[in-house]
Amino acid sequence: xxxxxxxxxxxxxxxxxxxxxxxxxxxxxxxxxxxxxxxxxxxxxxxxxxxxxxxxxxxxxxxxxxxxxxxxxxxxxxxxxxxxxxxxxxxxxxxxxxxxxxxxxxxxxxxxxxxxxxxxxxxxxxxxxxxxxxxxxxxxxxxxxxxxxxxxxxxxxxxxxxxxxxxxxxxxxxxxxxxxxxxxxxxxxxxxxxxxxxxxxxxxxxxxxxxxxxxxxxxxxxxxxxxxxxxxxxxxxxxxxxxxxxxxxxxxxxxxxxxxxxxxxxxxxxxxxxxxxxxxxxxxxxxxxxxxxx
Numbered sequence: 614x615x616x617x618x619x620x621x622x623x624x625x626x627x628x629x630x631x632x633x634x635x636x637x638x639x640x641x642x643x644x645x646x647x648x649x650x651x652x653x654x655x656x657x658x659x660x661x662x663x664x665x666x667x668x669x670x671x672x673x674x675x676x677x678x679x680x681x682x683x684x685x686x687x688x689x690x691x692x693x694x695x696x697x698x699x700x701x702x703x704x705x706x707x708x709x710x711x712x713x714x715x716x717x718x719x720x721x722x723x724x725x726x727x728x729x730x731x732x733x734x735x736x737x738x739x740x741x742x743x744x745x746x747x748x749x750x751x752x753x754x755x756x757x758x759x760x761x762x763x764x765x766x767x768x769x770x771x772x773x774x775x776x777x778x779x780x781x782x783x784x785x786x787x788x789x790x791x792x793x794x795x796x797x798x799x800x801x802x803x804x805x806x807x808x809x810x811x812x813x814x815x816x817x818x819x820x821x822x823x824x825x826x827x828x829x830x831x832x833x834x835x836x837x838x839x840x841x842x843x844x845x846x847x848x849x850x851x852x853x854x855x856x857x858x859x860x861x862x863x864x865x866x867x868x869x870x871x872x873x874x875x876x877x878x879x880x881x882x883x884x885x886x887x888x889x890x891x892x893x894x895x896x897x898x899x900x901x902x903x904x905x906x907x
Contacts, residue, residue, distance in 0.1 A: 616688055618652040619681040621645050622660060626678050627755055629668050682754040686889050693893035703732040706894040709747040709759030711815075712739055712839045716777045716859065716881050717760065722901055733894050741838060745813035751886050757895045761884045762815020764822060773882040776902060779857040781819060781877040783870040784847050791853075796871040799827050806834045806852040808843055816840065816879050820855050823875040 624634040625645065635642040653660050660674035670678065689704060710719060723735055740746030744761040751759055752770045760776075767773050783802070785791050791801075810817040824831045834852050837843060843854045848866045857879050861869055883902050885891055891899070 614652065614655055616685065618648055618655075619684055621648040622652055622674075623678065623681050623685065625649055625661065625668060626670055626674065626681075631668065679754075683889075686754065689892055690890055702730040702894050702897065704892065704894060705734045705736060706892070706898060707736045707738065707755065707757045708898070709738050709740065709750055709756040709761070711744065711747075711760055711762065712841065716779055716857075717902070719760070722898075726898060726901055730894065730897065741811075743811065743814035743817075743838075748884060751884055752888075754886070754889065757892060758883055758885045758898060760881065762818075762879060762881055763884070764815060764818045764880060770887055772885050772887045774885075774899060774902070775880065775882045778878050778880045779859065781816060781855045781872070781879050782858050782861070783853060783872050784844050784856050784861050785853045785868050785870065786847060786850060787866050787868055789853065789868070791870060792868040794870060796873050798873050799823060799875040800829065802853075802872070803829045803831070806832055808835045808837060808846045808852040808854040809833045810840065810843070811836050811838065814840075815881075816855070816857065819877060819879050823872075823877050827875060 621634070621638065621640075624638050625631055628634040628637065631642055631645055631649075635645045638645060649660065656673070656677075658673045659671050660677060662669045662671055692704065693702070726733070727735070738747075738750070738756065740750065744759075744763055747756065747759040747761050748763070748768050748771055750756040752768075761773075763771075763773065783791070783797060791797055809820065812818075812821075820831075835846060837846060840856065841860050843856050844861050844864075844867055846852065847854050848864065855872070855877065858869060861867065883899060885895065885899070
């Protein structure tokens with residue numbers, strides 16, 4: 614058994630598709646299929662159940678997956694140790710991010726990292742289920758670190774390094790009855806129609822917790838997945854929204870109000886796995902994040 618066998622197996626397991634796995638590996642599909650078949654023959658059992666539409670892990674494959682990831686992580690750590698002695702970093706750094714990270718200048722940070730370590734390939738990923746999905750990816754090993762918003766207790770298997778936070782404000786159309794005010798108690802918002810984000814997004818969790826603490830019901834009429842577009846839906850009359858101020862454009866059609874009587878602070882942190890040793894590139898990136906908060 615070679616590391617290549619495990620690498621190809623993990624790629625197929627994560628993609629649930631041989632074609633997508635071969636594209637990610639930059640290897641022809643026949644080569645991926647042959648390598649996985651050789652691994653199955655060596656282990657004496659099928660690792661995947663193949664259908665015309667998708668590929669699923671067998672029980673044996675599910676048992677092998679965490680061990681394969683751990684073996685690949687250990688091999689990468691060994692290479693990192695040598696590279697550090699030689700004064701250079703190589704490999705791939707997999708970073709998860711939210712759809713809008715205005716509190717951190719991510720392009721500037723990644724540009725600085727690339728100047729220092731041009732041999733490291735950076736892969737960015739977002740998850741449609743927000744911070745919750747990014748945490749799952751960290752735990753299973755498909756990400757090395759992630760920018761997340763996780764109000765409340767830290768999930769098991771994750772380490773959080775707090776970066777910064779931002780207050781959330783109420784955004785209403787200019788013709789809304791509340792638009793003439795500068796602030797509003799949270800108790801007055803129970804009857805509003807809200808544009809919000811799916812459960813799993815950090816800002817949604819902050820708002821849900823605040824309304825729950827005030828024993829208030831909230832009516833969400835529209836869920837969107839891009840925090841940067843939330844104010845656009847408000848401007849077109851679909852409801853009001855509670856957003857970080859940095860995503861609210863300075864537009865005549867919108868007004869922003871402070872909400873009183875509620876804890877509406879949106880936290881941002883860098884998350885890593887607590888069960889796997891971070892790679893050298895991950896450790897460097899964590900240090901860079903400390904000085905790149907916008």
